[in-house]
Amino acid sequence: MGLLQTASNSPYGYQDPHLEVDFVRKYASLDSHRLVLTRKEYELLALLVENAGEIIPRHMLLMRVWGYSQEIRTRTLDVHVRRLRKKLGSYSDQYIETIFGIGYRFQPFRMTQRFSGVFQPIAMGA
Amino acid sequence: MGLLQTASNSPYGYQDPHLEVDFVRKYASLDSHRLVLTRKEYELLALLVENAGEIIPRHMLLMRVWGYSQEIRTRTLDVHVRRLRKKLGSYSDQYIETIFGIGYRFQPFRMTQRFSGVFQPIAMGA
DNA sequence: GTGGAGTTGTAAATGTTTTGTAAAAACCGG
DNA sequence: CCGGTTTTTACAAAACATTTACAACTCCAC
Numbered sequence: 001m002g003l004l005q006t007a008s009n010s011p012y013g014y015q016d017p018h019l020e021v022d023f024v025r026k027y028a029s030l031d032s033h034r035l036v037l038t039r040k041e042y043e044l045l046a047l048l049v050e051n052a053g054e055i056i057p058r059h060m061l062l063m064r065v066w067g068y069s070q071e072i073r074t075r076t077l078d079v080h081v082r083r084l085r086k087k088l089g090s091y092s093d094q095y096i097e098t099i100f101g102i103g104y105r106f107q108p109f110r111m112t113q114r115f116s117g118v119f120q121p122i123a124m125g126a
Numbered sequence: 127m128g129l130l131q132t133a134s135n136s137p138y139g140y141q142d143p144h145l146e147v148d149f150v151r152k153y154a155s156l157d158s159h160r161l162v163l164t165r166k167e168y169e170l171l172a173l174l175v176e177n178a179g180e181i182i183p184r185h186m187l188l189m190r191v192w193g194y195s196q197e198i199r200t201r202t203l204d205v206h207v208r209r210l211r212k213k214l215g216s217y218s219d220q221y222i223e224t225i226f227g228i229g230y231r232f233q234p235f236r237m238t239q240r241f242s243g244v245f246q247p248i249a250m251g252a
Numbered sequence: 253g254t255g256g257a258g259t260t261g262t263a264a265a266t267g268t269t270t271t272g273t274a275a276a277a278a279c280c281g282g
Numbered sequence: 283c284c285g286g287t288t289t290t291t292a293c294a295a296a297a298c299a300t301t302t303a304c305a306a307c308t309c310c311a312c
Contacts, residue, residue, distance in 0.1 A: 040287080075289085076288075076290080078270095078273085079289075079290090080288085081271095081272090082271095082273065100296090100297060101270065101271095164298060164299080165298085167298095200300075201260085201302080202299075202300055204260060204261065205262080205300075208262065226260075226307085226308055227259065227260095
């Protein structure tokens with residue numbers, strides 16, 4: 001389909017030319033060097049990566065990683081995202097996107113800046 | 127009826143050769159590029175697109191998107207419409223029509239640019 | 253047609269909310 | 283305790299929303 005697929009994702013792990021996350025052994029590597037992540041940092045990354053390409057709302061992240069309920073307001077998430085980004089170095093912006101007013105999204109690595117141009121209907125009900 | 131129907135609309139999304147709006151995932155794309163819309167911008171667009179072809183009065187838009195009641199007068203709507211149009215680029219005029227004294231209308235894309243032009247005034251108050 | 257009241261378009265200023273960041277405090281297992 | 287981790291705090295910065303002020307436009311009465 002003319003799109004260079006450079007990232008693979010599965011229940012067992014995620015992999016692209018720079019980043020690798022092993023959901024089974026619970027660690028991540030950047031350019032073949034193991035990342036030293038704390039538990040929360042890893043869980044946050046894993047949750048984002050498992051849902052690569054999808055926006056995960058703050059409350060969902062706080063729920064899944066911290067066990068917090070909807071109404072809790074805290075900057076904890078942001079602080080952890082910051083530390084994660086720091087460890088992801090120069091790729092951080094490419095990988096972890098901020099969705100204003102909603103949450104965050106992990107964007108899988110792409111070689112080519114996708115420009116499909118083709119008009120292809122999305123599934124529209126029955 | 128000799129009119130090339132090129133746009134499809136459903137509870138799940140709207141699509142034509144240029145514009146696509148996914149009501150489920152809440153985003154829109156223009157020529158296959160995702161539009162970066164703020165929440166209000168998206169909600170405004172979605173409401174218009176969901177009722178494509180129909181005139182939506184100002185007070186209805188202000189009610190549905192902003193929660194404002196009838197009597198509130200504000201330019202907020204106009205400013206948002208402007209920003210939406212800007213992001214819709216060269217198609218903006220084609221898509222978002224101003225109905226003087228009443229509101230706005232999203233006009234679904236049509237291959238044959240049949241000049242509608244005519245506006246049948248609806249009953250204007252008693 | 254013309255004028256004028258009312259409506260919409262627009263840019264810029266202002267206000268509000270959300271996120272980023274550094275630093276300090278609290279926590280927690282060993 | 284001690285060192286690493288996590289959370290909180292406090293403020294800065296960014297994103298977004300609204301208001302303001304005025305220009306441009308539309309429509310209708312004349």
